[in-house]
Amino acid sequence: MNEVHLVEDGKAASKRSPLLWAILGVALVGVAAVLYVIVAASFKPHGPADLREFKKGTLEKLDVPANPRPAPDTVFTSLDGKPATLADFKGRVVVMNLWATWCAPCKAEMPTLAKLQAAYATQPVTVLPISVDRDSDLNLVQAEMAANSPLKTYRDPSYKLSFALEPKAGGFPTTVIYDRQGRERARMTGPADWSAPEVRGLVEKLLAEK
Numbered sequence: 001m002n003e004v005h006l007v008e009d010g011k012a013a014s015k016r017s018p019l020l021w022a023i024l025g026v027a028l029v030g031v032a033a034v035l036y037v038i039v040a041a042s043f044k045p046h047g048p049a050d051l052r053e054f055k056k057g058t059l060e061k062l063d064v065p066a067n068p069r070p071a072p073d074t075v076f077t078s079l080d081g082k083p084a085t086l087a088d089f090k091g092r093v094v095v096m097n098l099w100a101t102w103c104a105p106c107k108a109e110m111p112t113l114a115k116l117q118a119a120y121a122t123q124p125v126t127v128l129p130i131s132v133d134r135d136s137d138l139n140l141v142q143a144e145m146a147a148n149s150p151l152k153t154y155r156d157p158s159y160k161l162s163f164a165l166e167p168k169a170g171g172f173p174t175t176v177i178y179d180r181q182g183r184e185r186a187r188m189t190g191p192a193d194w195s196a197p198e199v200r201g202l203v204e205k206l207l208a209e210k
Contacts, residue, residue, distance in 0.1 A: 054202040058193040068183035072164035076156040092124040093206045094178040101140040105191040106173040114148040115195035129153040179206050
């Protein structure tokens with residue numbers, strides 16, 4: 001009797017084996033597929049974030065190029081005459097603002113630029129006002145900056161940077177936003193409230209990029 005049972009058990013086991021192997025094979029394929037998706041996602045290159053979602057409110061007229069634009073290598077100067085270029089700020093989100101003391105909209109938006117810089121004082125964000133005022137108006141430039149701490153302005157009285165932009169600046173104020181790789185990602189011609197939520201959202205988006 002025992003031999004009969006052993007033979008029957010053996011036959012049953014032999015019938016079940018292909019089914020078990022089939023189930024195990026399907027499970028292994030499923031696990032392999034999941035691992036492939038995870039690994040592929042981790043190595044998938046991430047392109048620049050789409051900033052068009054921030055074209056609203058004060059940034060309704062924001063220009064977001066289809067592809068990031070390279071920053072010009074034009075030299076501008078600090079108030080004490082030291083040369084600088086946009087490459088000096090690489091690794092930081094830069095909000096470059098071309099302005100002048102004779103430009104009423106420029107002066108109206110300057111306090112909001114100061115608020116933006118203060119909000120990111122401990123993060124890699126630089127609000128970079130660049131004045132196109134003449135040397136004879138340097139005292140007016142200094143007074144404007146004194147009223148809008150913690151901003152520190154630079155100078156480009158010959159308008160070289162304005163014309164070096166591609167496309168060139170369309171007037172004043174013109175604000176160009178660069179990512180941490182030093183690429184132009186957005187531009188605003190005309191004034192804006194730079195302390196608005198949509199501006200913060202845009203800056204946060206760029207800070208989050210690798």
